Amino acid sequence: MFAEVTLSLLAGFGMTLKLFVLTLVIALPLGLFISFGSMSRLAAVRYPIRLLIWVIRGTPLLLQLLIFYYGPGIILGNNIWGSGDEGRFAAALVAFALNYSCYFSEIFRGGIQSIPKGQYEAGYVLGMTRGQVFWQIILLQVIKRIVPPISNEIITLVKDTSLARVIAVYEIIWSGQAFIKSAGIIWPLFYTGVFYLVFSGLLTVLFHMIEKKLDYFK
Amino acid sequence: MALLEVLNIEKHFGATRVLEDISFSMEKGQAVSIIGSSGSGKTTLLRCLNFLERPNGGQIKVGGEVLFDAAAGKQFSDAEIRQKRLHFGLVFQSFNLFPQYTALQNVCLAPRLAAKEKGTLRQEEVEIRERGQMLLEQMGLSDRMGNYPHQLSGGQCQRVAIARALAMQPDILCFDEPTSALDPELTGEVLKVIRSLAEAHTTMIIVTHEMAFARDVADYLIFMDGGRIVEAGDPHAVIDNPQEERTKQFLARYSAG
Ligand SMILES: Nc1ncnc2c1ncn2[C@@H]1O[C@H](COP(=O)(O)OP(=O)(O)OP(=O)(O)O)[C@@H](O)[C@H]1O
Ligand SMILES: [Mg+2]
Numbered sequence: 523m524f525a526e527v528t529l530s531l532l533a534g535f536g537m538t539l540k541l542f543v544l545t546l547v548i549a550l551p552l553g554l555f556i557s558f559g560s561m562s563r564l565a566a567v568r569y570p571i572r573l574l575i576w577v578i579r580g581t582p583l584l585l586q587l588l589i590f591y592y593g594p595g596i597i598l599g600n601n602i603w604g605s606g607d608e609g610r611f612a613a614a615l616v617a618f619a620l621n622y623s624c625y626f627s628e629i630f631r632g633g634i635q636s637i638p639k640g641q642y643e644a645g646y647v648l649g650m651t652r653g654q655v656f657w658q659i660i661l662l663q664v665i666k667r668i669v670p671p672i673s674n675e676i677i678t679l680v681k682d683t684s685l686a687r688v689i690a691v692y693e694i695i696w697s698g699q700a701f702i703k704s705a706g707i708i709w710p711l712f713y714t715g716v717f718y719l720v721f722s723g724l725l726t727v728l729f730h731m732i733e734k735k736l737d738y739f740k
Numbered sequence: 741m742a743l744l745e746v747l748n749i750e751k752h753f754g755a756t757r758v759l760e761d762i763s764f765s766m767e768k769g770q771a772v773s774i775i776g777s778s779g780s781g782k783t784t785l786l787r788c789l790n791f792l793e794r795p796n797g798g799q800i801k802v803g804g805e806v807l808f809d810a811a812a813g814k815q816f817s818d819a820e821i822r823q824k825r826l827h828f829g830l831v832f833q834s835f836n837l838f839p840q841y842t843a844l845q846n847v848c849l850a851p852r853l854a855a856k857e858k859g860t861l862r863q864e865e866v867e868i869r870e871r872g873q874m875l876l877e878q879m880g881l882s883d884r885m886g887n888y889p890h891q892l893s894g895g896q897c898q899r900v901a902i903a904r905a906l907a908m909q910p911d912i913l914c915f916d917e918p919t920s921a922l923d924p925e926l927t928g929e930v931l932k933v934i935r936s937l938a939e940a941h942t943t944m945i946i947v948t949h950e951m952a953f954a955r956d957v958a959d960y961l962i963f964m965d966g967g968r969i970v971e972a973g974d975p976h977a978v979i980d981n982p983q984e985e986r987t988k989q990f991l992a993r994y995s996a997g
Contacts, residue, residue: 640832643792647825649825738840740839
Protein backbone atom coordinates (compact mmCIF):
# COMPACT_ATOMS: atom_id res chain seq x y z
CA MET A 523 0.00 0.00 0.00
CA PHE A 524 2.73 2.46 0.97
CA ALA A 525 4.53 1.91 -2.33
CA GLU A 526 1.29 2.35 -4.23
CA VAL A 527 0.52 5.62 -2.44
CA THR A 528 4.06 6.86 -2.93
CA LEU A 529 3.94 6.23 -6.65
CA SER A 530 0.59 7.92 -6.95
CA LEU A 531 1.73 10.93 -4.96
CA LEU A 532 4.92 11.15 -6.96
CA ALA A 533 2.86 11.38 -10.12
CA GLY A 534 0.83 14.20 -8.57
CA PHE A 535 3.95 15.86 -7.29
CA GLY A 536 5.46 15.70 -10.77
CA MET A 537 2.57 17.83 -11.97
CA THR A 538 2.99 20.20 -9.00
CA LEU A 539 6.68 20.52 -9.73
CA LYS A 540 6.14 21.11 -13.42
CA LEU A 541 3.64 23.88 -12.71
CA PHE A 542 5.99 25.37 -10.11
CA VAL A 543 9.09 25.40 -12.32
CA LEU A 544 7.37 26.64 -15.46
CA THR A 545 5.58 29.39 -13.52
CA LEU A 546 8.92 30.62 -12.19
CA VAL A 547 10.66 30.41 -15.56
CA ILE A 548 7.97 32.64 -17.05
CA ALA A 549 7.05 34.85 -14.09
CA LEU A 550 10.53 35.97 -13.01
CA PRO A 551 11.56 37.60 -16.32
CA LEU A 552 7.99 38.68 -17.10
CA GLY A 553 7.78 40.27 -13.66
CA LEU A 554 10.93 42.25 -14.40
CA PHE A 555 9.43 43.59 -17.61
CA ILE A 556 6.12 44.37 -15.92
CA SER A 557 8.07 46.29 -13.27
CA PHE A 558 9.72 48.33 -16.04
CA GLY A 559 6.25 49.02 -17.41
CA SER A 560 4.94 50.10 -14.02
CA MET A 561 7.82 52.60 -13.75
CA SER A 562 7.66 53.79 -17.35
CA ARG A 563 7.90 57.50 -18.04
CA LEU A 564 5.01 57.08 -20.47
CA ALA A 565 1.69 57.37 -18.67
CA ALA A 566 0.07 55.35 -21.48
CA VAL A 567 2.25 52.40 -20.48
CA ARG A 568 2.43 52.99 -16.74
CA TYR A 569 -1.27 53.27 -15.93
CA PRO A 570 -2.55 50.21 -17.83
CA ILE A 571 0.23 48.13 -16.25
CA ARG A 572 -0.60 49.41 -12.78
CA LEU A 573 -4.27 48.65 -13.42
CA LEU A 574 -3.34 45.10 -14.41
CA ILE A 575 -1.24 44.66 -11.27
CA TRP A 576 -4.05 45.98 -9.13
CA VAL A 577 -6.63 43.63 -10.65
CA ILE A 578 -4.39 40.57 -10.49
CA ARG A 579 -3.19 41.19 -6.95
CA GLY A 580 -6.60 42.34 -5.78
CA THR A 581 -8.54 39.20 -6.78
CA PRO A 582 -8.10 35.58 -5.70
CA LEU A 583 -5.88 33.34 -7.75
CA LEU A 584 -8.64 30.76 -7.54
CA LEU A 585 -10.99 33.11 -9.35
CA GLN A 586 -8.37 33.88 -11.99
CA LEU A 587 -7.85 30.17 -12.62
CA LEU A 588 -11.56 29.66 -13.22
CA ILE A 589 -11.86 32.69 -15.46
CA PHE A 590 -8.78 31.83 -17.50
CA TYR A 591 -9.98 28.30 -18.03
CA TYR A 592 -13.69 28.81 -18.66
CA GLY A 593 -13.62 32.40 -19.91
CA PRO A 594 -12.51 31.84 -23.50
CA GLY A 595 -15.05 29.06 -24.11
CA ILE A 596 -18.00 30.87 -22.60
CA ILE A 597 -17.25 34.50 -23.44
CA LEU A 598 -15.60 34.08 -26.82
CA GLY A 599 -17.38 30.87 -27.71
CA ASN A 600 -14.02 29.33 -28.45
CA ASN A 601 -12.39 27.04 -25.91
CA ILE A 602 -8.78 27.77 -26.79
CA TRP A 603 -7.56 25.25 -24.19
CA GLY A 604 -9.12 22.19 -25.82
CA SER A 605 -10.57 19.48 -23.64
CA GLY A 606 -7.56 17.41 -22.56
CA ASP A 607 -5.22 17.51 -19.56
CA GLU A 608 -2.72 19.52 -21.50
CA GLY A 609 -5.20 22.29 -22.13
CA ARG A 610 -6.10 22.47 -18.47
CA PHE A 611 -2.45 22.57 -17.52
CA ALA A 612 -1.78 25.35 -20.04
CA ALA A 613 -4.65 27.42 -18.65
CA ALA A 614 -3.37 26.92 -15.11
CA LEU A 615 0.15 27.88 -16.16
CA VAL A 616 -1.03 31.10 -17.80
CA ALA A 617 -3.00 32.07 -14.71
CA PHE A 618 -0.14 31.24 -12.34
CA ALA A 619 2.51 32.94 -14.47
CA LEU A 620 0.48 36.14 -14.81
CA ASN A 621 -0.46 36.18 -11.14
CA TYR A 622 3.06 35.61 -9.89
CA SER A 623 4.68 37.97 -12.38
CA CYS A 624 2.51 40.76 -10.98
CA TYR A 625 3.60 39.96 -7.42
CA PHE A 626 7.23 39.68 -8.52
CA SER A 627 6.99 42.94 -10.46
CA GLU A 628 6.08 44.83 -7.31
CA ILE A 629 9.04 43.31 -5.49
CA PHE A 630 11.32 44.22 -8.39
CA ARG A 631 9.94 47.74 -8.46
CA GLY A 632 10.58 48.18 -4.75
CA GLY A 633 14.09 46.82 -5.17
CA ILE A 634 14.90 48.95 -8.19
CA GLN A 635 13.57 52.09 -6.56
CA SER A 636 15.61 51.45 -3.42
CA ILE A 637 18.91 51.75 -5.31
CA PRO A 638 20.37 55.24 -4.75
CA LYS A 639 20.21 57.62 -7.70
CA GLY A 640 23.98 58.12 -7.36
CA GLN A 641 24.60 54.60 -8.69
CA TYR A 642 22.89 55.49 -11.97
CA GLU A 643 24.55 58.88 -12.18
CA ALA A 644 28.00 57.41 -11.55
CA GLY A 645 27.42 55.09 -14.51
CA TYR A 646 26.03 57.80 -16.77
CA VAL A 647 28.90 60.24 -16.19
CA LEU A 648 31.28 57.44 -17.17
CA GLY A 649 29.51 57.33 -20.53
CA MET A 650 27.47 54.19 -19.97
CA THR A 651 24.11 53.63 -21.64
CA ARG A 652 20.93 53.16 -19.64
CA GLY A 653 21.03 49.47 -20.48
CA GLN A 654 24.64 49.07 -19.38
CA VAL A 655 23.92 50.86 -16.13
CA PHE A 656 20.93 48.64 -15.44
CA TRP A 657 22.40 45.28 -16.37
CA GLN A 658 25.97 45.86 -15.14
CA ILE A 659 25.42 47.98 -12.05
CA ILE A 660 21.85 48.05 -10.79
CA LEU A 661 20.52 44.53 -11.32
CA LEU A 662 22.83 42.62 -9.00
CA GLN A 663 22.27 45.15 -6.22
CA VAL A 664 18.52 44.76 -6.74
CA ILE A 665 18.79 40.97 -6.66
CA LYS A 666 20.70 41.12 -3.40
CA ARG A 667 17.94 43.18 -1.85
CA ILE A 668 15.02 41.16 -3.13
CA VAL A 669 16.20 37.63 -2.43
CA PRO A 670 14.37 37.51 0.94
CA PRO A 671 10.97 38.78 -0.31
CA ILE A 672 11.19 36.78 -3.55
CA SER A 673 11.99 33.59 -1.68
CA ASN A 674 8.91 34.18 0.45
CA GLU A 675 6.77 34.43 -2.69
CA ILE A 676 8.38 31.36 -4.19
CA ILE A 677 7.65 29.27 -1.13
CA THR A 678 4.07 30.49 -1.25
CA LEU A 679 3.96 29.39 -4.88
CA VAL A 680 4.93 25.83 -3.90
CA LYS A 681 1.75 25.62 -1.86
CA ASP A 682 -0.44 27.69 -4.21
CA THR A 683 0.05 25.17 -7.02
CA SER A 684 -2.55 23.04 -5.22
CA LEU A 685 -5.19 25.54 -6.33
CA ALA A 686 -4.83 24.24 -9.89
CA ARG A 687 -7.06 21.32 -8.97
CA VAL A 688 -10.05 23.64 -9.27
CA ILE A 689 -9.73 23.26 -13.02
CA ALA A 690 -8.93 19.57 -12.64
CA VAL A 691 -5.17 19.70 -12.89
CA TYR A 692 -4.15 16.48 -11.18
CA GLU A 693 -1.69 17.74 -8.57
CA ILE A 694 -0.41 16.05 -5.44
CA ILE A 695 -3.21 16.84 -2.97
CA TRP A 696 -5.71 15.50 -5.43
CA SER A 697 -3.76 12.27 -5.67
CA GLY A 698 -3.66 12.05 -1.87
CA GLN A 699 -7.35 12.79 -1.50
CA ALA A 700 -8.28 10.11 -4.02
CA PHE A 701 -7.31 7.49 -1.44
CA ILE A 702 -10.01 8.68 0.95
CA LYS A 703 -12.65 7.64 -1.51
CA SER A 704 -10.96 4.58 -2.93
CA ALA A 705 -9.42 3.06 0.21
CA GLY A 706 -10.92 4.98 3.12
CA ILE A 707 -7.49 6.05 4.40
CA ILE A 708 -6.39 9.57 5.32
CA TRP A 709 -2.68 9.16 5.93
CA PRO A 710 -1.82 9.81 2.25
CA LEU A 711 -2.96 13.38 2.86
CA PHE A 712 -0.45 13.76 5.68
CA TYR A 713 2.06 12.20 3.37
CA THR A 714 1.48 14.96 0.80
CA GLY A 715 2.36 17.41 3.57
CA VAL A 716 5.73 15.70 3.88
CA PHE A 717 6.37 16.33 0.19
CA TYR A 718 5.62 20.02 0.64
CA LEU A 719 7.76 20.26 3.75
CA VAL A 720 10.76 18.58 2.17
CA PHE A 721 10.49 20.65 -0.97
CA SER A 722 10.08 24.00 0.78
CA GLY A 723 12.88 22.98 3.13
CA LEU A 724 15.19 22.43 0.16
CA LEU A 725 14.19 25.80 -1.29
CA THR A 726 14.88 27.52 2.03
CA VAL A 727 18.38 26.04 2.05
CA LEU A 728 18.90 27.13 -1.56
CA PHE A 729 17.85 30.71 -0.82
CA HIS A 730 20.16 30.81 2.17
CA MET A 731 22.99 29.77 -0.09
CA ILE A 732 22.12 32.51 -2.57
CA GLU A 733 22.01 35.07 0.22
CA LYS A 734 25.41 33.87 1.43
CA LYS A 735 26.80 34.07 -2.08
CA LEU A 736 25.73 37.69 -2.38
CA ASP A 737 27.21 38.53 1.00
CA TYR A 738 30.54 39.44 -0.57
CA PHE A 739 29.40 43.02 -1.10
CA LYS A 740 27.40 45.45 0.96
CA MET B 741 41.93 79.32 -26.96
CA ALA B 742 39.96 78.36 -23.88
CA LEU B 743 39.34 74.66 -23.43
CA LEU B 744 36.04 75.20 -21.62
CA GLU B 745 33.73 78.15 -22.09
CA VAL B 746 30.61 78.43 -20.00
CA LEU B 747 28.37 81.23 -21.22
CA ASN B 748 25.39 82.69 -19.35
CA ILE B 749 24.17 79.40 -17.90
CA GLU B 750 20.75 79.60 -16.27
CA LYS B 751 19.03 76.84 -14.38
CA HIS B 752 15.78 76.83 -12.49
CA PHE B 753 13.79 74.10 -10.82
CA GLY B 754 10.21 75.25 -11.15
CA ALA B 755 10.16 78.73 -9.66
CA THR B 756 13.51 78.34 -7.85
CA ARG B 757 16.29 80.04 -9.73
CA VAL B 758 19.38 78.00 -8.93
CA LEU B 759 21.89 79.32 -11.46
CA GLU B 760 21.79 82.78 -12.96
CA ASP B 761 24.05 84.06 -15.68
CA ILE B 762 27.03 81.83 -14.90
CA SER B 763 29.96 82.52 -17.24
CA PHE B 764 33.61 81.54 -16.99
CA SER B 765 36.26 79.92 -19.06
CA MET B 766 39.35 77.86 -18.44
CA GLU B 767 42.47 76.77 -20.27
CA LYS B 768 43.77 73.27 -20.71
CA GLY B 769 45.88 72.25 -17.71
CA GLN B 770 44.26 74.72 -15.36
CA ALA B 771 42.58 73.99 -12.04
CA VAL B 772 39.55 76.10 -11.19
CA SER B 773 38.12 76.07 -7.68
CA ILE B 774 34.55 76.96 -6.87
CA ILE B 775 33.64 77.99 -3.34
CA GLY B 776 30.37 79.23 -1.90
CA SER B 777 27.88 78.57 0.83
CA SER B 778 25.43 75.71 0.90
CA GLY B 779 22.67 76.05 -1.67
CA SER B 780 24.61 78.50 -3.83
CA GLY B 781 24.33 76.19 -6.86
CA LYS B 782 27.82 74.65 -7.04
CA THR B 783 26.63 71.07 -7.39
CA THR B 784 23.99 72.09 -9.91
CA LEU B 785 26.66 73.78 -12.03
CA LEU B 786 28.79 70.63 -12.10
CA ARG B 787 25.72 68.56 -12.89
CA CYS B 788 24.93 70.83 -15.82
CA LEU B 789 28.45 70.38 -17.17
CA ASN B 790 28.07 66.60 -16.89
CA PHE B 791 24.66 66.62 -18.57
CA LEU B 792 22.91 65.32 -15.47
CA GLU B 793 20.84 68.51 -15.53
CA ARG B 794 19.79 70.46 -18.56
CA PRO B 795 20.34 74.21 -18.23
CA ASN B 796 17.43 76.49 -19.13
CA GLY B 797 19.71 79.00 -20.75
CA GLY B 798 23.26 79.53 -21.94
CA GLN B 799 25.98 77.67 -23.79
CA ILE B 800 28.71 75.19 -22.99
CA LYS B 801 31.67 74.93 -25.34
CA VAL B 802 34.62 72.58 -25.15
CA GLY B 803 37.60 73.20 -27.41
CA GLY B 804 35.49 75.60 -29.46
CA GLU B 805 32.80 72.99 -30.12
CA VAL B 806 29.34 73.99 -28.88
CA LEU B 807 28.25 71.06 -26.72
CA PHE B 808 25.14 72.69 -25.45
CA ASP B 809 23.15 75.70 -26.55
CA ALA B 810 19.84 76.29 -24.83
CA ALA B 811 18.81 78.74 -27.54
CA ALA B 812 18.98 75.96 -30.14
CA GLY B 813 16.29 74.23 -28.08
CA LYS B 814 17.44 70.85 -29.35
CA GLN B 815 16.54 67.60 -27.62
CA PHE B 816 19.58 65.36 -27.65
CA SER B 817 19.36 61.64 -28.12
CA ASP B 818 20.81 59.43 -25.38
CA ALA B 819 23.73 58.59 -27.66
CA GLU B 820 24.53 62.28 -28.23
CA ILE B 821 24.43 63.03 -24.53
CA ARG B 822 26.80 60.14 -23.87
CA GLN B 823 29.29 61.54 -26.38
CA LYS B 824 29.10 64.99 -24.80
CA ARG B 825 29.48 63.61 -21.30
CA LEU B 826 32.77 61.99 -22.18
CA HIS B 827 34.42 65.42 -22.23
CA PHE B 828 33.79 65.61 -18.50
CA GLY B 829 34.41 63.40 -15.51
CA LEU B 830 32.70 63.79 -12.16
CA VAL B 831 33.85 62.75 -8.70
CA PHE B 832 30.91 62.75 -6.30
CA GLN B 833 30.89 63.85 -2.70
CA SER B 834 29.54 60.40 -1.71
CA PHE B 835 31.90 58.42 -4.03
CA ASN B 836 29.11 56.31 -5.56
CA LEU B 837 31.42 53.35 -6.09
CA PHE B 838 29.76 50.21 -7.44
CA PRO B 839 29.57 47.95 -4.35
CA GLN B 840 29.63 44.62 -6.18
CA TYR B 841 32.92 45.37 -7.94
CA THR B 842 36.45 45.48 -6.57
CA ALA B 843 38.46 48.70 -6.71
CA LEU B 844 40.10 47.59 -9.95
CA GLN B 845 36.81 46.45 -11.48
CA ASN B 846 35.25 49.81 -10.58
CA VAL B 847 38.02 51.56 -12.48
CA CYS B 848 37.95 49.24 -15.50
CA LEU B 849 34.20 48.78 -15.94
CA ALA B 850 33.42 51.80 -18.10
CA PRO B 851 36.49 51.45 -20.39
CA ARG B 852 35.68 47.76 -20.82
CA LEU B 853 32.07 48.47 -21.74
CA ALA B 854 33.15 51.15 -24.18
CA ALA B 855 35.64 48.75 -25.81
CA LYS B 856 33.02 46.02 -25.92
CA GLU B 857 30.67 48.33 -27.78
CA LYS B 858 33.38 49.09 -30.33
CA GLY B 859 34.11 45.38 -30.58
CA THR B 860 37.73 45.88 -29.51
CA LEU B 861 37.58 44.42 -26.01
CA ARG B 862 39.71 41.39 -26.92
CA GLN B 863 42.58 43.57 -28.13
CA GLU B 864 42.26 46.18 -25.39
CA GLU B 865 41.53 43.92 -22.42
CA VAL B 866 45.09 43.78 -21.08
CA GLU B 867 45.78 47.42 -21.74
CA ILE B 868 42.62 48.49 -19.91
CA ARG B 869 43.55 46.42 -16.87
CA GLU B 870 47.11 47.72 -16.82
CA ARG B 871 45.91 51.29 -17.09
CA GLY B 872 43.49 50.66 -14.21
CA GLN B 873 46.30 49.24 -12.10
CA MET B 874 48.52 52.17 -12.95
CA LEU B 875 45.84 54.67 -11.98
CA LEU B 876 45.21 52.93 -8.65
CA GLU B 877 48.96 52.86 -7.99
CA GLN B 878 49.07 56.55 -8.72
CA MET B 879 46.31 56.98 -6.11
CA GLY B 880 48.44 55.05 -3.59
CA LEU B 881 46.17 52.01 -3.66
CA SER B 882 48.48 49.29 -5.04
CA ASP B 883 47.58 46.97 -2.18
CA ARG B 884 43.85 47.61 -2.34
CA MET B 885 42.99 46.76 -5.94
CA GLY B 886 41.16 43.55 -5.09
CA ASN B 887 39.14 45.03 -2.22
CA TYR B 888 35.43 45.76 -2.40
CA PRO B 889 34.24 49.27 -1.50
CA HIS B 890 32.86 48.19 1.89
CA GLN B 891 36.34 46.99 2.80
CA LEU B 892 37.86 50.42 2.12
CA SER B 893 37.99 53.60 4.18
CA GLY B 894 36.21 56.69 2.93
CA GLY B 895 39.49 58.22 1.79
CA GLN B 896 40.41 55.08 -0.11
CA CYS B 897 36.94 54.94 -1.70
CA GLN B 898 37.26 58.50 -2.89
CA ARG B 899 40.67 57.77 -4.40
CA VAL B 900 39.19 54.78 -6.25
CA ALA B 901 36.44 57.10 -7.51
CA ILE B 902 39.08 59.53 -8.78
CA ALA B 903 40.91 56.73 -10.58
CA ARG B 904 37.61 55.55 -12.04
CA ALA B 905 36.86 59.01 -13.43
CA LEU B 906 40.40 59.33 -14.84
CA ALA B 907 40.10 55.97 -16.58
CA MET B 908 37.75 57.50 -19.15
CA GLN B 909 40.34 60.20 -19.88
CA PRO B 910 38.01 63.18 -19.61
CA ASP B 911 39.14 66.57 -20.89
CA ILE B 912 37.94 68.16 -17.67
CA LEU B 913 37.61 66.41 -14.33
CA CYS B 914 35.05 67.84 -11.92
CA PHE B 915 35.12 67.30 -8.17
CA ASP B 916 32.06 67.98 -6.04
CA GLU B 917 33.29 68.51 -2.48
CA PRO B 918 35.47 65.40 -2.66
CA THR B 919 36.37 65.51 1.02
CA SER B 920 33.11 66.65 2.61
CA ALA B 921 31.92 63.13 3.40
CA LEU B 922 35.24 62.14 4.98
CA ASP B 923 36.46 62.10 8.55
CA PRO B 924 38.87 65.02 9.03
CA GLU B 925 41.90 62.74 9.34
CA LEU B 926 41.16 61.25 5.90
CA THR B 927 40.79 64.48 3.93
CA GLY B 928 44.55 64.90 3.68
CA GLU B 929 45.16 61.78 1.61
CA VAL B 930 42.49 62.78 -0.91
CA LEU B 931 43.65 66.38 -1.15
CA LYS B 932 47.17 65.09 -1.69
CA VAL B 933 46.22 63.10 -4.79
CA ILE B 934 44.20 66.01 -6.18
CA ARG B 935 47.20 68.23 -5.59
CA SER B 936 49.43 65.81 -7.47
CA LEU B 937 46.93 65.82 -10.36
CA ALA B 938 47.12 69.61 -10.41
CA GLU B 939 50.91 69.43 -10.49
CA ALA B 940 50.60 67.10 -13.50
CA HIS B 941 48.40 69.77 -15.14
CA THR B 942 45.17 67.82 -15.15
CA THR B 943 42.35 70.14 -16.14
CA MET B 944 40.03 70.26 -13.15
CA ILE B 945 37.09 72.07 -11.61
CA ILE B 946 37.05 71.57 -7.86
CA VAL B 947 34.11 72.52 -5.70
CA THR B 948 35.44 72.60 -2.15
CA HIS B 949 35.09 74.03 1.31
CA GLU B 950 38.83 73.64 1.92
CA MET B 951 39.86 77.27 1.52
CA ALA B 952 43.58 76.79 2.06
CA PHE B 953 43.59 73.99 -0.47
CA ALA B 954 41.65 76.01 -3.04
CA ARG B 955 44.03 78.91 -2.64
CA ASP B 956 47.16 76.80 -3.04
CA VAL B 957 46.07 74.47 -5.82
CA ALA B 958 43.76 76.48 -8.05
CA ASP B 959 44.82 78.75 -10.88
CA TYR B 960 41.48 80.51 -10.76
CA LEU B 961 38.88 80.80 -8.03
CA ILE B 962 35.16 81.39 -8.31
CA PHE B 963 33.00 82.44 -5.39
CA MET B 964 29.30 81.73 -5.88
CA ASP B 965 26.37 82.95 -3.87
CA GLY B 966 22.65 82.69 -4.57
CA GLY B 967 23.24 81.07 -7.95
CA ARG B 968 25.53 83.80 -9.22
CA ILE B 969 29.27 84.27 -9.56
CA VAL B 970 29.93 87.07 -7.10
CA GLU B 971 33.67 87.26 -7.35
CA ALA B 972 36.32 85.43 -9.37
CA GLY B 973 40.00 85.70 -10.08
CA ASP B 974 43.40 84.79 -8.71
CA PRO B 975 42.81 82.53 -5.68
CA HIS B 976 45.24 84.38 -3.44
CA ALA B 977 43.68 87.71 -4.29
CA VAL B 978 40.11 86.53 -3.76
CA ILE B 979 40.75 84.66 -0.52
CA ASP B 980 43.27 87.00 1.08
CA ASN B 981 41.83 90.21 -0.21
CA PRO B 982 38.17 89.86 -1.18
CA GLN B 983 36.50 92.87 -2.79
CA GLU B 984 32.83 92.01 -2.43
CA GLU B 985 30.94 92.24 0.84
CA ARG B 986 29.37 88.80 0.41
CA THR B 987 32.77 87.18 -0.21
CA LYS B 988 34.13 88.78 2.95
CA GLN B 989 31.19 87.52 5.00
CA PHE B 990 31.54 84.03 3.58
CA LEU B 991 35.30 83.87 4.14
CA ALA B 992 34.95 85.20 7.65
CA ARG B 993 33.11 81.99 8.48
CA TYR B 994 36.08 79.90 7.39
CA SER B 995 39.59 80.08 8.66
CA ALA B 996 41.66 80.37 5.53
CA GLY B 997 44.50 78.58 7.33
N1 LIG C 1 16.42 68.57 -8.32
C1 LIG C 1 16.16 69.71 -7.65
N2 LIG C 1 14.91 70.17 -7.53
C2 LIG C 1 14.63 71.31 -6.89
N3 LIG C 1 15.56 72.09 -6.32
C3 LIG C 1 16.83 71.70 -6.39
C4 LIG C 1 17.22 70.48 -7.06
N4 LIG C 1 18.55 70.35 -6.97
C5 LIG C 1 18.99 71.41 -6.29
N5 LIG C 1 17.97 72.23 -5.95
C6 LIG C 1 18.08 73.49 -5.21
O1 LIG C 1 19.05 74.25 -5.85
C7 LIG C 1 19.81 75.02 -4.94
C8 LIG C 1 21.27 74.82 -5.18
O2 LIG C 1 21.61 73.49 -4.87
P1 LIG C 1 23.07 72.92 -5.05
O3 LIG C 1 23.04 71.50 -4.58
O4 LIG C 1 23.54 73.17 -6.41
O5 LIG C 1 23.89 73.78 -4.01
P2 LIG C 1 25.40 73.62 -3.52
O6 LIG C 1 26.06 74.93 -3.73
O7 LIG C 1 26.01 72.44 -4.14
O8 LIG C 1 25.22 73.38 -1.96
P3 LIG C 1 26.05 72.47 -0.95
O9 LIG C 1 27.26 73.25 -0.55
O10 LIG C 1 25.11 72.25 0.20
O11 LIG C 1 26.37 71.19 -1.65
C9 LIG C 1 19.34 74.61 -3.56
O12 LIG C 1 18.47 75.59 -3.09
C10 LIG C 1 18.61 73.33 -3.80
O13 LIG C 1 17.56 73.17 -2.89
MG1 LIG D 1 26.70 70.62 -3.39
